Every structure is written in structure tokens, then in C-alpha cells.
Amino acid sequence: MHADATFSTLVVVFLAAILTNNILLSKFLGMCSFIGISRNIHTALGMGIAVTFVTFCTAVLNYAIYYGILVEGAPWCAADLTYLSFLCFIMVIAGFVQLVEMVLERFIPALYYNFGIFLPLITVNCAILGVSLFMIDPNLKFGFKQTAAYGLGSGLGWMLAICLMAGIRQKLELADIPKPLRGLGITVIITGLMAMAFLGFQGIVDLG
Amino acid sequence: MAGPGSDYAKPVKDGIAAQNPVLVQALGICSALAVTGLVSTTLVMGAALLFVASFSSLAVSLLRNAVPHKVRLIIQMLVISTLVILVHLYLRAYHFEMSAALGPYVGLIITNCIILGRCEGYAMRNGPVMAFLDGLGSAAGYALVLLAIAIIREPLGSGTLLGYAVTPKGFQPALFVSGPPGAFIAMGVVVWIVRAIYPEEEVTEHPEAL
Numbered sequence: 001m002h003a004d005a006t007f008s009t010l011v012v013v014f015l016a017a018i019l020t021n022n023i024l025l026s027k028f029l030g031m032c033s034f035i036g037i038s039r040n041i042h043t044a045l046g047m048g049i050a051v052t053f054v055t056f057c058t059a060v061l062n063y064a065i066y067y068g069i070l071v072e073g074a075p076w077c078a079a080d081l082t083y084l085s086f087l088c089f090i091m092v093i094a095g096f097v098q099l100v101e102m103v104l105e106r107f108i109p110a111l112y113y114n115f116g117i118f119l120p121l122i123t124v125n126c127a128i129l130g131v132s133l134f135m136i137d138p139n140l141k142f143g144f145k146q147t148a149a150y151g152l153g154s155g156l157g158w159m160l161a162i163c164l165m166a167g168i169r170q171k172l173e174l175a176d177i178p179k180p181l182r183g184l185g186i187t188v189i190i191t192g193l194m195a196m197a198f199l200g201f202q203g204i205v206d207l208g
Numbered sequence: 209m210a211g212p213g214s215d216y217a218k219p220v221k222d223g224i225a226a227q228n229p230v231l232v233q234a235l236g237i238c239s240a241l242a243v244t245g246l247v248s249t250t251l252v253m254g255a256a257l258l259f260v261a262s263f264s265s266l267a268v269s270l271l272r273n274a275v276p277h278k279v280r281l282i283i284q285m286l287v288i289s290t291l292v293i294l295v296h297l298y299l300r301a302y303h304f305e306m307s308a309a310l311g312p313y314v315g316l317i318i319t320n321c322i323i324l325g326r327c328e329g330y331a332m333r334n335g336p337v338m339a340f341l342d343g344l345g346s347a348a349g350y351a352l353v354l355l356a357i358a359i360i361r362e363p364l365g366s367g368t369l370l371g372y373a374v375t376p377k378g379f380q381p382a383l384f385v386s387g388p389p390g391a392f393i394a395m396g397v398v399v400w401i402v403r404a405i406y407p408e409e410e411v412t413e414h415p416e417a418l
Contacts, residue, residue, distance in 0.1 A: 026388045031237040086315045087289045126319040133312035180403035192392030
């Protein structure tokens, strides 16, 4: 991946984040809420939208903080503060989620009552922190625009996975599954089958 | 471990068996799977988790009367992140290859729901010694599940166990087992086996909003 951001490289990063490097199916992130709230397709969609929004915004914010303050020789602080990156990232995520919650409650109450319950759960959704941690991977050499594309794509990829899962689980209600396999067991195995299906996208786009 | 009647043994045993975080409560699966391709990375991840879970529970329990209720989650996150940074720096300084192999998954211990869950659910209401043991027990339960998955995946996916070749000559390692689908399916199989052996552990269904 080159650091210069032509439109086509952005499309590659975006599609790779959704299909070949899906944050859930190939990086295992965001599994807890994936299993917890994939029972109903509407709830899954709501959570997916909330996750996409927060992932995108925090990836951009964390990018600015990481390259503006934390790395050695950054414009705002020359010292090497990268050891603080975990702490800064999680604080930015927690603070951002809190802020969104307050803004929504004050100005768009209807949206708050629809998405409000998902917001506190997002702070500990590993997919959000995961995107911020993956984007600073030195092998990827992401610029600002690639990070934005990656954040948006990862969020959408997670949403795609959880909505597919919710659709499958609604059908599963009628299936006769061995008792020990019900619930967690069958959900994880189906996720494995979905991951296998997504392997079929391998080669369409390649990240780094 | 102390005798069965001892109070101190209870939180540790619950964490491993009756309240096993991964198998019974379906928590912390996120990072559970990513590192289980090899037994060695799994052991390191398990050790890191034992350290972070026990000491964060200890610290949160010591602070529990000093922290205002409203900011408790932020304080818990601060404690956990600080411990994770310690682990990360230690691995990078003394075990650089292991640190590179684990990649961002060390940082992702911060968002492991088990740790925050034990801090919030147990350490905020109990004394430091019990909280420490509770953190230790939950993390041990988690580490054992990880190890079970890794023991399935490493021989089938790479033909080795802890780096030693264990499969007969001519065995073709299945690439898919060492890839993501194998991790999910191996985990499903482990959950299936454990729940088939211990059916009395009620399958706890999650409330719709976890």
C-alpha cells in the first residue's frame, strides 16, 4: 500500500476492510456484542449503524492524535509518547461515545431512544479500539484518507456480518439443534462458515 | 488451591468452572480466538490476561470507596489500560518476537469484557483479596479455554505442538484450520464438548441488550 492516496487506493482499502479483511470474520473483533445482539435483524442494524459511526469518527480522531502528538517528532509534541497510545485511544473512544450520547439526548431525542441503548456498549466493543490499533500498523503505511476509508469500511463490514448473522439466527429458531450446541456453540460455528464464505473474496482486493 | 471448604478457593473455582467467562457467560471471545493458532502465543496471552485481570481487580477493589459512582467506568478503564501498557512494554523489551506475533491483540486486552466485567461486577463490591482471586479465577478459566482451542488448532493447522512436529509424515496441514474459519469452528466444538459433558451448567441466554 502506497502512502499517496489516489482514489483507487482508497477504494481498495475500503473494499478490503469490508470483504477480505473483515474486522469480525478475519480479525475476530467485536465478537461479544456480535453474539449478544444478533438475535433480531432490526436491533442488529441499529447496533451496526452506531458502530460504523463511532468507528469512523474515532479512527479519524485517533489518527490525528497519534500523528499530531504521540509519535516522535510530531508537530505538536516532539517527544516519543507512543507508549501512551493505548491509553489515549481508549479515552478518546470513551469520551466520544459519551459526547455523542449527550448531544443526541439533547438535540435528537428520537434517535437517542433508538440508538441510546447501544452507545454505552460500544465503548468496550473491541472492533472500535481494534480499528484504531490496526491503522497505526507501520506495515500498512496508512495516510489520513486511507485511515478514514479503513474506519468506514471496517464499520460497514461489521454491520454486514451482524446483519447476516441476525438473518440466519431468525431461521435457526425453527431448527432442531442438539441441546449442548444451542446458543453460543452454533452461533460460533455458523460464524466460522461465514468466515469461510468470505475467504472466497480473497484475491479481489489485497490490503498491503 | 486450598481445600473445597475454603472461602478463598471459591472465586477461583467459579471462574474456572461454574462461571467460566467464555463458555458460560460468552464474554471475552474477541481476543480469545485471534491468538489461538499456536500454543506458544496462547500461553503468553493467557499469562498477560492473568496479570491484568488479577491486578486490575485488586486496584479497583482498593479504590472502590474513593471513586465517585459516576466516573467509575473511566477509572476502571484507566487502571486496565495502564496495566496493559505495562504488559505491552515488557513484551516489547524482553520478548520482541512474541510481541510482534501478538501484534495489536495485546492492546485489545483493554476491551476484553471479562476484565471490565469482573471489575464492575465483583471488585467494586468486595475486598481486595477476594477481588484479586476472582480476577485470577476468571482469567484462568479464560486461559484454559484458549489453550484447549490452541491444542486443537496447532497440530491440525501447522502440524506442530509448541513448535515440535507431532503429526505423522505425509500429513498435510489444513490451511483453513490455522485461518479464521478454523478458529471459529474449533471454538464451537470446544463449547459443544464442554456443554455436553456438563449439561447441568444451564445455557445462559443473553438478554437482548447485553
